[in-house]
Amino acid sequence: MAFIAVAFLLLTVIMPMHWLTDFAVFCILVLSFDLLYGYMGRLSFGHVLYYGVGMYAASLALVHLAPNPFLAIGAGIFASAVLSSALGFIVVRTEGATFALVNLALNQIGFWLAMSGLQAYTRGEDGLSSSVRAIGFLDFYKVPVAFGFMLVCLLLVFGLLRMLTRSPFGILIRSIKENEERVKFLGYDTLRYKWLTFVIAATLAGFAGTLHALVKGFVAPGDMGPLENARVIFAVLIGGAGNLYGAVVGGVVFETMINLLATNIARWEMFLGIMLLVLVFWFRRGITGYIADLAQKLSRSRGSPAERMP
């Protein structure tokens, strides 16, 4: 965790700070997706629905209730938790491609609602602006403050997920990924834990959405469009699925590449396509996966088998 804090602070030397603020928010979204996909093996094409719900709930709270950042965060977390709890009952009953596509369908519906169905509240394509009042030193319009706040949020989410994934619960969701049927015969109601994991992942995505609304002061349907899922999936694959550090590394590397590509090349999407092919065919385990392999090889050539004891 200290590694992440130090890395982000060091990156401020070579990158604009407002980039890194966005990266930190994006990394939270990627982390939440990694819990669902990397750890529990459930690939969703509609994860940003909950990011969008958090983002709109936060903006609406800022506009209609009070310009208080903590109220906005509370509203975003509450809305995404409630929605994912309800929809979770349906989606966790599906598997594989159906799971991915049911989520995509729900995401499409949410996107349409933001675009036109609930236009009266979301202002549709024009987007919704909001402003935040400063609380003491916490002024989101000051770039270092916003950066520091997002970094702390990232570290909190990382710490929470690290605790969850290292616990017996973490072993349970990895077991569900490998062989769900078998887990039932260990006495666990897998449906219940799949639902719970889905809700945790969606709520953290919603939290990332609220932070996006706070730091940008403007949200639009495009931020939660189904295509946005591709960015999250890319980031997890680059970093290495099923590894929390991988999610953060992938998030930073991917966003850096996008920012550099977009400033230098007009149509950069093709390069993303090529990159995905490379990832899928030659680089399956992502950056952290290969680092782990290397570390294991080194320790094996040096250490005795006894060192591998728990």
Next chain:
Amino acid sequence: MISAHGLTKRFGSQTAVDQINLRFVAGQASGIIGPNGSGKSTLFNMLTGHLPPSVGKIEFGELDITALPPHERVGLGMARTFQLVSVFDSMTVWENLVLSTGRFADRGSRHRQFFFGPARSKTILEDCLGALERVGLQDKAGARTSELSYGDKRMLEIGIALSLKPKLLLLDEPLAGLSDHEIGDVVDLLHEMKQNCTLVIIEHKISKIMGLIERLSVLNDGVLICEGEPESVLSDPEVRECYWGKQVSNAEG
């Protein structure tokens, strides 16, 4: 302990298990034999909740468990192993035992430790190592499960089932694919388990478990054709005809 009443399973027009009535008595070890495709595994899958029966009733003690999902049957004290050994290859050996030794699914169990406590804690590790010791795998606790031999994986699977502290353990061909030496180890373990657990064993290698079982049931084409003391069942003319006739080499091996 567990009983089947008129249990039937149809797959389309095929009847895999046809009106079977069976009772496995508490404290006894029972064997089930039958040619391939005779419905043994289907019967097992219905008893453990893996497959819903088309017709019939299953009782555990006095309780009707026909509609109970697998995880609740485990809660009642039922455990099983699979025909093809089923362990978690992506994990280390000790991690395979965390969920079963911890029993975090039980009511009033330690939620805090389940969600937020590290799996690699002293108490959990001790429990896992204890369970591994019972099946002789304590030295391989830190190894990747995918690197274990088939026999070790079978031992690990039995270890997982045992750590659930079952009252009833159903084993689907526990000796299949093992070397003679490994068969000896598993049979010894089964003898030990029999002291405090009801066993039901599907096994082709009937000679290896003759000393273990008190009852033997024979299935053929989904029908229970004979049941009783192992010795007398094996000398039954109908059994000799339909089972031994077809599978002499396999059954005596």
